[in-house]
Amino acid sequence: MARSGSTKPAGMPAFVGARHDHGQCVRTALGEAVRLCAERGARLTAIRRRVLELVWRSHEPVGAYDLLALLARDGRRAQPPVVYRALDFLRDQGLVHRLASINAYVGCALPSRPHVGQFLICRDCGNAAEIDDKRVTNALASSADRLGFAIGDVAIEASGVCARCAPGHGRP
């Protein structure tokens, strides 16, 4: 969260506050997505864009079938493959991450450069914060290296309780 009370800086803060300007999060994310896709010649079609918007509805990771239900509210009667394909595209573009430990998807806070997502997932509020601690990835890479293991994809996910939800922290 933005514990300092500051508004969102350029890099998404780890845990956003309850009253952060989420519209700004969404605008930034969508803007970046449009820009990056254009740059790459990737087609951010209507449904892909819509799924990305829906993923960004909040900082709480959302399940594929939840997205399906949300699309249904739009009047679309989409089937599972529609959502999974959109998610695949968005993941390929680095716009969305999948959290394997909870089978859910979350918008990427740092889509412009490739990185290994590290997530802190609050069991209470459900929010997920993406961090990018190079010490973690470097250490893992070095261990793998020593074993001659060539790393492809990495999933680093910690579940626990965020500061805002910690006992003793009066809910702000």
Add this chain to the structure above:
Amino acid sequence: MARSGSTKPAGMPAFVGARHDHGQCVRTALGEAVRLCAERGARLTAIRRRVLELVWRSHEPVGAYDLLALLARDGRRAQPPVVYRALDFLRDQGLVHRLASINAYVGCALPSRPHVGQFLICRDCGNAAEIDDKRVTNALASSADRLGFAIGDVAIEASGVCARCAPGHGRP
């Protein structure tokens, strides 16, 4: 693998060789399990023990439904909850880890003390190596700490290609 060609030391090597004495792995793992459960007053019942044995059939993580099929070969006509309950127990006891990224289960190489499992999963041979690099967990803990996030469970899983399966490495 046991790159040095040594036999299995006290701590399981990261990637075991093709010709390692797997019987020894199993005996050690089962022995430890019996000892730890006795120590804790936890009941390693027949089915739990059998599931643990089956998980230890190889170093390749195994799916719950695969275990079900293996149990069926024993003549048991077990239903999914039977396997999941056994796995839950074994996980509670730290005897088995779940790999969220591939929905599979693997025997714990270091069951006697609690630890955060870190896994390298080979896409080619399917084997999973458990490592325990404190730099990784310390770095993650420190990042979480700085955010006031209290870590509960952690999943760290890297998929890639192990040394034995690497191109250019004549299969031994």
Add this chain to the structure above:
DNA sequence: ACTGAAGCGTTATAACATAACAATTGCGAT
């Protein structure tokens, strides 16, 4: 032996994901 708790068997269903193929759309080359 009695009893309460833990474990197990069983049925049913929930939740997550993909295969396969048809229909449509976008888009460059002619």
Add this chain to the structure above:
DNA sequence: ATCGCAATTGTTATGTTATAACGCTTCAGT
């Protein structure tokens, strides 16, 4: 402009993983 190819989307069906719920059995302590 329109042809033809490739990418995208629609749709049906099914596969895979996991859990809820409830009754019966077994075990340990008294």
